[in-house]
Amino acid sequence: xxxxxxxxxxxxxxxxxxxxxxxxxxxxxxxxxxxxxxxxxxxxxxxxxxxxxxxxxxxxxxxxxxxxxxxxxxxxxxxxxxxxxxxxxxxxxxxxxxxxxxxxxxxxxxxxxxxxxxxxxxxxxxxxxxxxxxxxxxxxxxxxxxxxxxxxxxxxxxxxxxxxxxxxxxxxxxxxxxxxxxxxxxxxxxxxxxxxxxxxxxxxxxxxxxxxxxxxxxxxxxxx
Amino acid sequence: xxxxxxxxxxxxxxxxxxxxxxxxxxxxxxxxxxxxxxxxxxxxxxxxxxxxxxxxxxxxxxxxxxxxxxxxxxxxxxxxxxxxxxxxxxxxxxxxxxxxxxxxxxxxxxxxxxxxxxxxxxxxxxxxxxxxxxxxxxxxxxxxxxxxxxxxxxxxxxxxxxxxxxxxxxxxxxxxxxxxxxxxxxxxxxxxxxxxxxxxxxxxxxxxxxxxxxxxxxxxxxxxxxxxxxxxxxxxxxxxxxxxxxxxxxxx
Amino acid sequence: xxxxxxxxxxxxxxxxxxxxxxxxxxxxxxxxxxxxxxxxxxxxxxxxxxxxxxxxxxxxxxxxxxxxxxxxxxxxxxxxxxxxxxxxxxxxxxxxxxxxxxxxxxxxxxxxxxxxxxxxxxxxxxxxxxxxxxxxxxxxxxxxxxxxxxxxxxxxxxxxxxxxxxxxxxxxxxxxxxxxxxxxxxxxxxxxxxxxxxxxxxxxxxxxxxxxxxxxxxxxxxxxxxxxxxxxxxxxxxxxxxxxxxxxxxxxxxxxxxxxxxxxxxxxxxxxxxxxxxxxxxxxxxxxxxxxxxxxxxxxxxxxxxxxxxxxxxxxxxxxxxxx
Numbered sequence: 001x002x003x004x005x006x007x008x009x010x011x012x013x014x015x016x017x018x019x020x021x022x023x024x025x026x027x028x029x030x031x032x033x034x035x036x037x038x039x040x041x042x043x044x045x046x047x048x049x050x051x052x053x054x055x056x057x058x059x060x061x062x063x064x065x066x067x068x069x070x071x072x073x074x075x076x077x078x079x080x081x082x083x084x085x086x087x088x089x090x091x092x093x094x095x096x097x098x099x100x101x102x103x104x105x106x107x108x109x110x111x112x113x114x115x116x117x118x119x120x121x122x123x124x125x126x127x128x129x130x131x132x133x134x135x136x137x138x139x140x141x142x143x144x145x146x147x148x149x150x151x152x153x154x155x156x157x158x159x160x161x162x163x164x165x166x167x168x169x170x171x172x173x174x175x176x177x178x179x180x181x182x183x184x185x186x187x188x189x190x191x192x193x194x195x196x197x198x199x200x201x202x203x204x205x206x207x208x209x210x211x212x213x214x215x216x217x218x219x220x221x222x223x224x
Numbered sequence: 225x226x227x228x229x230x231x232x233x234x235x236x237x238x239x240x241x242x243x244x245x246x247x248x249x250x251x252x253x254x255x256x257x258x259x260x261x262x263x264x265x266x267x268x269x270x271x272x273x274x275x276x277x278x279x280x281x282x283x284x285x286x287x288x289x290x291x292x293x294x295x296x297x298x299x300x301x302x303x304x305x306x307x308x309x310x311x312x313x314x315x316x317x318x319x320x321x322x323x324x325x326x327x328x329x330x331x332x333x334x335x336x337x338x339x340x341x342x343x344x345x346x347x348x349x350x351x352x353x354x355x356x357x358x359x360x361x362x363x364x365x366x367x368x369x370x371x372x373x374x375x376x377x378x379x380x381x382x383x384x385x386x387x388x389x390x391x392x393x394x395x396x397x398x399x400x401x402x403x404x405x406x407x408x409x410x411x412x413x414x415x416x417x418x419x420x421x422x423x424x425x426x427x428x429x430x431x432x433x434x435x436x437x438x439x440x441x442x443x444x445x446x447x448x449x450x451x452x453x454x455x456x457x458x459x460x461x462x463x464x465x466x467x468x469x470x471x472x473x474x475x476x
Numbered sequence: 477x478x479x480x481x482x483x484x485x486x487x488x489x490x491x492x493x494x495x496x497x498x499x500x501x502x503x504x505x506x507x508x509x510x511x512x513x514x515x516x517x518x519x520x521x522x523x524x525x526x527x528x529x530x531x532x533x534x535x536x537x538x539x540x541x542x543x544x545x546x547x548x549x550x551x552x553x554x555x556x557x558x559x560x561x562x563x564x565x566x567x568x569x570x571x572x573x574x575x576x577x578x579x580x581x582x583x584x585x586x587x588x589x590x591x592x593x594x595x596x597x598x599x600x601x602x603x604x605x606x607x608x609x610x611x612x613x614x615x616x617x618x619x620x621x622x623x624x625x626x627x628x629x630x631x632x633x634x635x636x637x638x639x640x641x642x643x644x645x646x647x648x649x650x651x652x653x654x655x656x657x658x659x660x661x662x663x664x665x666x667x668x669x670x671x672x673x674x675x676x677x678x679x680x681x682x683x684x685x686x687x688x689x690x691x692x693x694x695x696x697x698x699x700x701x702x703x704x705x706x707x708x709x710x711x712x713x714x715x716x717x718x719x720x721x722x723x724x725x726x727x728x729x730x731x732x733x734x735x736x737x738x739x740x741x742x743x744x745x746x747x748x749x750x751x752x753x754x755x756x757x758x759x760x761x762x763x764x765x766x767x768x769x770x771x772x773x774x775x776x777x778x779x780x781x782x783x784x785x786x787x788x789x790x791x792x793x794x795x796x797x798x799x800x
């Protein structure tokens with residue numbers, strides 16, 4: 001039996017999924033814009049951020065309306081609380097993608113040392129994490145959430161290693177300091193996107209299991 | 225420190241061949257508000273009426289199991305039912321005041337107890353009405369016809385009438401379901417005040433009301449106790465899927 | 477103009493057709509109602525006109541020696557009082573038992589059926605029963621046991637009242653039962669929930685509320701009783717008794733006149749019967765007859781009006797309870 005709130009929950013879900021697809025595209029374009037044939041994508045990403053902000057507002061409005069008019073409890077309540085938080089995480093991911101696009105524009109050419117840093121792999125993993133977390137939301141799969149936490153640890157390690165190598169490169173070849181700094185920023189953005197994907201996954205776990213797995217102690221990552 | 229006021233052990237209730245309640249076990253705590261919720265016909269009122277043995281007025285009533293109030297089995301043969309009904313008072317869905325003056329309505333319970341002294345009676349009714357929050361509204365109209373009061377006032381007067389019997393436990397059967405929102409609000413505030421002195425059990429159809437006023441919630445379905453827990457737990461993360469379906473309005 | 481709110485010609489014809497039926501229907505109903513009222517008014521006015529010349533204080537309060545109906549008036553009232561004393565306690569208590577206490581069993585159904593059948597017995601049969609049972613069996617045996625001479629074994633006011641009491645008993649029981657059943661159970665529940673025992677519920681909640689309804693029944697029974705002739709026919713009613721049927725209760729210093737139930741008595745409706753059927757000279761006894769009739773129906777109308785008043789009060793109480 002469909003309740004009045006179900007119609008509004010469906011509206012919310014549709015908007016949130018649309019937001020997901022836009023943000024996935026933002027990240028994808030931002031990462032691809034490093035390749036010379038896709039340089040134009042950087043501008044698209046920067047311009048599209050307005051669209052993302054628009055959806056952010058829409059989703060907040062829908063949630064506010066549901067709260068005011070419906071008195072949701074139990075699973076409905078968790079759905080909406082988490083929708084708000086996932087929304088905010090997605091909006092941050094888009095902002096970070098815009099930052100990446102700006103970095104791409106400022107790095108006029110593909111730096112040679114990118115290979116040594118494994119940037120491709122890090123970028124791919126970040127993108128995969130975002131896809132995976134959104135997939136977990138679509139399928140309400142809290143198992144994926146647990147997996148993602150492990151993958152995030154891996155990402156953090158990869159970024160840490162890349163950073164170490166980058167510093168070494170900058171020490172060795174001071175000409176690369178300009179692009180080095182931009183690359184350092186890029187690595188930081190990628191790590192943050194990974195964290196936001198993990199946050200999304202944690203919200204999915206909360207929806208399904210009514211338990212919060214946030215703010216756990218980060219396991220110690222050994223140097224090297 | 226919560227104490228158990230009413231202990232219900234494996235209680236099943238039958239009316240002739242119809243079984244209304246099946247093997248209910250739960251503890252009602254002292255000086256707390258416990259709400260009984262569930263769809264129509266699930267046995268809420270039958271459970272409530274078992275606490276003051278009002279079910280015995282219905283033909284064919286049979287109870288298996290035990291109900292203890294203050295550690296006394298109230299269905300034992302030697303229990304004074306009349307006294308029990310004074311200790312466990314009940315208010316019904318529709319206000320059922322007698323067609324006598326307000327004063328006579330309020331002094332009904334003490335006078336059948338043998339209290340004749342006018343000063344004492346006046347004291348009792350003033351206390352009860354003050355507790356019920358209706359004294360100011362009726363103190364100048366004690367000789368009047370009670371049916372001239374609004375529905376909300378009549379219901380609060382019923383509560384005052386019940387308080388004159390000096391009960392320990394108050395049973396409220398959908399006390400606000402026939403009232404407008406403002407009167408309902410007054411009744412809910414009253415319940416919140418009264419729980420400092422009395423153990424209160426409320427049967428209600430209104431989920432939000434149960435959420436607002438109760439400390440504990442018992443969810444009944446088809447005569448079974450599906451879940452019994454603190455209100456906050458029931459409404460944020462109920463243990464039972466049926467409970468969740470009911471409180472989110474998927475059925476009932 | 478094609479405005480859909482304006483009456484179409486065809487619709488106008490249809491509405492007129494309906495209203496014609498309505499009109500005739502209402503006319504017939506009104507006509508019959510007024511007819512009944514006019515008949516009633518005609519009878520009353522006819523009687524009052526013809527009886528007015530003889531009504532006076534002397535007429536009302538003097539003995540038949542002086543062409544007065546004082547003794548008959550007294551007899552009617554006295555018999556009705558004794559009838560109430562006999563029938564009301566038994567009737568009301570039976571009704572309370574049947575409604576509040578008895579289980580819904582076959583026995584209860586049989587009792588109810590018997591009461592209804594009793595209501596249908598012709599009044600002359602009651603008269604014969606009264607004579608045969610009260611006078612000849614009960615009265616005679618009482619006299620033998622008490623050895624007080626022929627006191628109870630003869631037709632008298634006592635047995636006439638007893639017979640009338642049995643006549644009206646079904647009415648009282650049924651009206652009392654109805655009055656009690658119309659009190660909603662919510663009232664009883666309220667009383668029980670406050671810790672009342674069953675007799676307290678009946679005495680303090682149910683009976684006070686049902687009282688006007690019960691009173692209605694009693695008044696209607698009295699009204700009926702004073703109009704009956706057949707039951708009193710062989711039970712001590714006489715056409716001419718010069719003195720009031722009183723006896724003195726000697727209390728030493730002074731004596732109180734009490735109604736002597738062992739005496740014969742006069743009765744208004746019996747007077748009417750005798751005067752209309754066994755007059756030697758009907759022409760000259762007509763005024764006396766009219767006087768009797770007028771007093772009798774005036775009494776009946778007074779009682780019926782009182783009954784209507786109490787019925788109205790009862791209904792109002794029920795409305796108040798149910799509306800709250």
